[in-house]
Amino acid sequence: MRDATLRDVAELAGVSARTVSNVVNGYAKVTERTREKVERAIAELGYRPNVLARNLANGRSGQIAVVVPYLDTPYFAELLQAIIPRARERGYNVLIDQTDGDPAHERELIRRGARALLFDGMIFSPLGLAQEDLDDGDPALPLVVLGERTSNGTFDHVGIDDVAASREATAHLIGLGRRRIAAIGDQPYPTGEAAQLRTLGYRQAHAEAGLPVDESLIIHTPRFNRADGSGAMRLLLDRADPPDAVFCYSDLVALGALHEVLERGLRVPEDIALIGYDDIEEGRYSNPTISTISPDKVTIATTAVDRLLARIGSPEPLPGVEVRAEHKLIARQSTLGRAPR
Amino acid sequence: MRDATLRDVAELAGVSARTVSNVVNGYAKVTERTREKVERAIAELGYRPNVLARNLANGRSGQIAVVVPYLDTPYFAELLQAIIPRARERGYNVLIDQTDGDPAHERELIRRGARALLFDGMIFSPLGLAQEDLDDGDPALPLVVLGERTSNGTFDHVGIDDVAASREATAHLIGLGRRRIAAIGDQPYPTGEAAQLRTLGYRQAHAEAGLPVDESLIIHTPRFNRADGSGAMRLLLDRADPPDAVFCYSDLVALGALHEVLERGLRVPEDIALIGYDDIEEGRYSNPTISTISPDKVTIATTAVDRLLARIGSPEPLPGVEVRAEHKLIARQSTLGRAPR
DNA sequence: GTGAAAGCGCTAACAC
DNA sequence: GTGTTAGCGCTTTCAC
Numbered sequence: 182m183r184d185a186t187l188r189d190v191a192e193l194a195g196v197s198a199r200t201v202s203n204v205v206n207g208y209a210k211v212t213e214r215t216r217e218k219v220e221r222a223i224a225e226l227g228y229r230p231n232v233l234a235r236n237l238a239n240g241r242s243g244q245i246a247v248v249v250p251y252l253d254t255p256y257f258a259e260l261l262q263a264i265i266p267r268a269r270e271r272g273y274n275v276l277i278d279q280t281d282g283d284p285a286h287e288r289e290l291i292r293r294g295a296r297a298l299l300f301d302g303m304i305f306s307p308l309g310l311a312q313e314d315l316d317d318g319d320p321a322l323p324l325v326v327l328g329e330r331t332s333n334g335t336f337d338h339v340g341i342d343d344v345a346a347s348r349e350a351t352a353h354l355i356g357l358g359r360r361r362i363a364a365i366g367d368q369p370y371p372t373g374e375a376a377q378l379r380t381l382g383y384r385q386a387h388a389e390a391g392l393p394v395d396e397s398l399i400i401h402t403p404r405f406n407r408a409d410g411s412g413a414m415r416l417l418l419d420r421a422d423p424p425d426a427v428f429c430y431s432d433l434v435a436l437g438a439l440h441e442v443l444e445r446g447l448r449v450p451e452d453i454a455l456i457g458y459d460d461i462e463e464g465r466y467s468n469p470t471i472s473t474i475s476p477d478k479v480t481i482a483t484t485a486v487d488r489l490l491a492r493i494g495s496p497e498p499l500p501g502v503e504v505r506a507e508h509k510l511i512a513r514q515s516t517l518g519r520a521p522r
Numbered sequence: 523m524r525d526a527t528l529r530d531v532a533e534l535a536g537v538s539a540r541t542v543s544n545v546v547n548g549y550a551k552v553t554e555r556t557r558e559k560v561e562r563a564i565a566e567l568g569y570r571p572n573v574l575a576r577n578l579a580n581g582r583s584g585q586i587a588v589v590v591p592y593l594d595t596p597y598f599a600e601l602l603q604a605i606i607p608r609a610r611e612r613g614y615n616v617l618i619d620q621t622d623g624d625p626a627h628e629r630e631l632i633r634r635g636a637r638a639l640l641f642d643g644m645i646f647s648p649l650g651l652a653q654e655d656l657d658d659g660d661p662a663l664p665l666v667v668l669g670e671r672t673s674n675g676t677f678d679h680v681g682i683d684d685v686a687a688s689r690e691a692t693a694h695l696i697g698l699g700r701r702r703i704a705a706i707g708d709q710p711y712p713t714g715e716a717a718q719l720r721t722l723g724y725r726q727a728h729a730e731a732g733l734p735v736d737e738s739l740i741i742h743t744p745r746f747n748r749a750d751g752s753g754a755m756r757l758l759l760d761r762a763d764p765p766d767a768v769f770c771y772s773d774l775v776a777l778g779a780l781h782e783v784l785e786r787g788l789r790v791p792e793d794i795a796l797i798g799y800d801d802i803e804e805g806r807y808s809n810p811t812i813s814t815i816s817p818d819k820v821t822i823a824t825t826a827v828d829r830l831l832a833r834i835g836s837p838e839p840l841p842g843v844e845v846r847a848e849h850k851l852i853a854r855q856s857t858l859g860r861a862p863r
Numbered sequence: 864g865t866g867a868a869a870g871c872g873c874t875a876a877c878a879c
Numbered sequence: 880g881t882g883t884t885a886g887c888g889c890t891t892t893c894a895c
Contacts (some may be wrong), residue, residue, distance in 0.1 A: 186872055197882040202874060210880065232640045233578045234872035237887050242574060244617075253603045253803070258594040265620055274640065276585075277618045279606055299573045299615065407807045413844070440807045462594070466748045466781045468809055527888055538866045551864065575888035578871050690887060 185226035194222035205230055244274040245489060246300040248290055250282040250308035254406070254433065255461040257306065260327075263482035264304065271490055276300055282404070284309035284372070291318035302493045304485050311371040323492035325363065325485045329375035332501035339481050339486045341508040343375070346474045347382025348389075349510050351428050351474070355390045357516060359426035359454055362387075363398040364406055365413040365438060366430025376405075379430050379458070398424055405430055410437025416507050418445055425453060426516075432457035432464045437470050455515040471513030477507040526567035536562035546571055549749040577774045579862070585615040586830060587641040589631055591623040591649035593749070596802040597775065598647065601668075604823030612831055617641055625650035632659035643834045645826050664833035670716035675844035678820050678829045682849040684716070687815045688723025689730075690851050691797045692769050694813070696731045698857060700767035700812065701796055703728075704739040706754040706779060707746055707771025713842070720771050720799070739765055746771055751778025759786060766794060767857075773798035773805045776812050780856065796856040810855030818848040 187205070191198045198213060203211050204219040211219075222228075245363050247264055249257040265275045276299070287310050302323035307330065309384070316333050318324065322464065324336035332338040339361045354362050364383045368376035380399060387394045400416060402409035410429060417423055418441065429435035435457030442453050449455055449469055457464055460475030484504050492499050528546070532539045537556060544552050545560040552560075563569070577583050588605055590598040606616050617640070621627045628651045631644070643664035648656065648671065657674050659665065665677035673679040694783050705724045709717035721740060728735045741757060743750035751770060758764055759782065770776035776798030783794055790796055790810055798805055801816030825845050833840050 187874095188872080198873080199875080200881055201884080203881085206874090212880065215880080229634075231578075231872050233574070233581075234887090235874075236872040237572075237574045237578045237889090238872080240574075240887070251603070252593075252606070253596065253599040255594065255596070255599075258596075258599050261618075262592070262594045262620065265618075274617065276615065277602075277606075279603065293570075356576060407803065411807070436804075436807055440809060443809045462748065462779075463804055466752070466777055468781060468784045528890095529888080538893080539889080540867080541865055544865085547890090553864065556864080572888050575871090576890075579888080579890040581871070760871090 185228040187228070188522050189226055190219065190222045190228045193226060194219045219475070220257065220422065221354075229404075241301050241493075242299055242340070243272065244276050244300045245486075246276045246278055246290070246303045248278040248280060248287070248303060248305045248307075250280055250306065252277065252279045255463055256431070256433075256459040259461060260306075260478055260482055263479050264486055267486040269481050271486065273301075273486075273490070280308065282308035284314070288314055291315065291322070291324070293319040293322050301479075302489045304489055308320070309372055312374060317495045320498070323377050324491055325489045325492070327485060329378050332503050334501040335498070337485075337492065337502045339485045339488065339504040339506060341476045341481075341506050342376040342380040344385065345378040346458070346476075346508045346510075347428070349382075350458065350474050351383045351386035352390070353510055353512065353516060354426040354454055354456060355386060355392065355429060357426070357450075357454060360392065361395065361398065361422070361424040361426070362432070363400060363417055363424035363427045363482075365400045365402060365410060365417075365427055365434050367399050367401050368403075369401065376430055379428075383428055402430075402434065405431050407437035410434035410439075411441040412437070414438035414441040418442070418447075423453070426450075427453060427455050429455060429457045432461045432471055432473055433457045434458075435473070435515070436463060436467055439467065439471070450514070450516050450518055457515075460511060464513070469519060472513045472516040473511050480506045525572070526569040528568055528569070528571070531560065531563045531569050534567060535560045545751040546735060569636045582642050582834075584613065584638055585617050585641045586827075586834075587617045587619055587631070587644045589619040589644060589648075590626070590648045591621055591647065593618065593620045596774070596804055597774075597800040600802060601647075601823055603817055604820050608824050608827040612827065614642075614827075614831070621649065621770065622650035625655070628634035629655055630663070632656065632663070634663050643830045645830055650713055653715060661839070664830055666830045666833070668735070668826060669809060670719050673844050675842040676839070678826075678833065678840075678845065680826045680829065680845040680847060682817045682822075682847050684719040685723040685726065687799070687817075687851075688720040688769070689727045689773045690723075691799065691815050692724045692727035693731070693858055694851055694853065695767040695769060695795055695797060695856060696727060696733065697793060698767070698791075701733065702736065702739065702765045702767070704758055704768045705771070706741045706743060706751060706758075706768055706775050707741050708742050709744075710742065717771055720769075724769055741770075743775065747774050748778035748781070751775035751780075752782040753778075755779035755782040759783070759788075766795070767791075768794060768796050770796060770798045773800045773802045773812055773814055775799075776814070776856070777804060777808055780808065780810075780812070791855070791857050791859050798856075801852060805854070810860060813854045813857040814852050816850050816852050820848045 187201050191201045204216050204365050268275050304325045306327040326338045329343050367380045400413040435455050457471045457473040460473045464471035528542050528655045532542045545557050609616050645666045647668040667679045670684050707717050741754040776796050798812045798814040801814045805812035
């Protein structure tokens with residue numbers, strides 16, 4: 182037996198399609214009496230509105246896409262965890278896309294290739310795209326960009342002040358008396374803008390403290406994961422003059438680096454202090470726990486959703502807005518040491 | 523300017539809508555000459571098919587839902603990481619839903635409440651649902667269930683042999699000479715079927731070794747996360763007779779437990795050996811690294827997608843299939859100790 | 864191989 | 880308030 186349609190309900194209730202539609206959508210005024218009749222018919226037939234048809238008629242899909250490079254990166258998982266309920270409470274479904282940082286895939290998404298119209302707007306955390314790529318996405322696509330980009334005026338951008346945060350992280354290490362401070366995660370190429378902001382903060386902290394930067398202590402990594410962290414740390418520890426502290430561009434990098442340090446029988450923070458970035462839960466349970474920069478993820482998530490829905494709801498294009506969320510430095514055992522027992 | 527429609531293309535190319543549709547979908551035979559004409563028109567107008575309309579006409583959405591309890595649980599994140607590309611390569615989009623283990627939410631999904639037809643099928647990893655709840659989902663919804671349930675014949679089930687895996691994990695600890703082995707994660711209530719299978723394996727291993735089970739060493743936890751692990755371990759360590767080994771029902775539990783043990787200045791595995799479950803990447807970088815049961819996630823993911831698409835594609839309902847994926851025990855530092863340097 | 868036209872099920876402008 | 884009906888843009892049966 183095929184599913185009941187709105188027409189079936191109308192017939193059974195002895196009203197028109199229009200009225201059924203009104204009841205279903207809570208629209209307009211419907212007599213209490215009619216409403217009851219309709220609702221009884223709906224119940225009897227087990228009628229459920231066909232979302233597909235509704236979408237077509239509305240020209241909207243009721244879905245937003247959230248695009249991240251990697252789903253198994255805790256930072257993004259935690260962000261999604263906050264985005265999904267927010268979107269749902271505002272009546273939207275979330276479609277998740279994972280790009281692996283593939284520039285072609287990302288470019289296609291932002292240009293709204295094959296899957297146009299499947300989503301009404303997009304929250305995008307680009308990785309493989311340079312700033313200029315962002316400039317020629319589909320201008321009709323409501324877009325909110327996360328992370329370390331700058332709005333060109335056609336989309337909103339939500340992020341924290343990465344330069345300031347990185348400066349604070351580095352200053353924290355300097356304040357602890359460390360003088361040979363490495364940085365793991367720089368990416369000196371067009372798509373590495375995010376990383377470059379952190380490197381800038383790192384340099385600023387040195388400048389403010391009147392310390393020179395040893396360029397050889399700035400290690401480049403393709404991504405910000407555990408393997409990159411441990412690999413970079415291996416390089417540093419193999420040197421004749423290893424660092425006494427490391428600013429890692431993500432907590433995962435810090436955790437990879439930590440692993441490598443401990444494997445060698447060195448102590449954290451006594452021999453080497455570490456600080457990460459992102460404040461993922463994992464860093465609160467590692468041994469030692471990881472000091473980190475904690476972005477206000479809930480604000481980032483809710484702001485991103487709210488801004489996006491505002492864009493979607495607006496008849497004409499809204500000007501791009503820059504939103505700066507809060508961040509704070511959380512000092513834990515990887516810089517402060519364990520509390521005496 | 524509104525988007526070009528198929529009709530616009532047909533007009534410009536001087537052919538019928540039918541032909542354009544054929545070209546776009548690569549259907550049937552179209553003369554090389556016509557195809558070219560059409561393609562030129564498509565390019566000229568920048569035509570992109572409207573997915574919404576196509577969905578309505580097809581009665582299919584081209585989307586599958588993947589429902590997990592928590593997105594920020596690494597095990598699920600890693601699974602999704604494998605599911606998404608598989609589904610995409612077979613032409614489907616993935617809609618991710620997170621239930622927080624809320625039984626009402628899960629029940630609604632499986633009964634296909636509000637969002638009926640938004641997805642053509644569902645891969646479901648239930649948490650708050652008892653076996654019987656699974657029995658009265660929408661029978662017309664193509665469904666593949668993950669984890670520790672059993673098919674009732676109306677859906678497919680993909681999982682590993684949890685009892686055997688748990689037995690092996692426990693036996694590994696026994697083989698190391700441990701005799702007071704705790705278990706963290708039991709859930710002795712209807713929705714705790716997953717946990718109960720692990721407890722069963724734990725008991726079997728003891729029985730096989732001719733060892734008694736100290737019931738007080740089986741700790742219940744509401745979930746399988748880090749906080750639960752550290753909380754349970756705290757209880758165990760506060761006892762006069764703490765265990766010398768712990769079988770944890772997930773790697774997160776093991777990582778939480780590990781944290782607690784080390785905070786107290788005890789050594790792993792010398793004082794207490796730990797083994798987890800899931801083989802998440804985090805356990806390969808912790809200090810010490812975590813021994814674990816490693817399910818074949820890629821097989822689970824690809825099998826789940828393939829089975830689901832088979833169900834979706836089949837005109838009549840397919841009988842439910844039980845698929846058992848492989849698993850293996852991976853012994854690392856948390857049971858074997860660190861390799862001598 | 865291609866054209867004409869009838870839906871897919873819902874929304875909403877337009878009447879009454 | 881409620882009925883009538885023309886789309887939304889595509890797929891597909893049926894002829895030719």
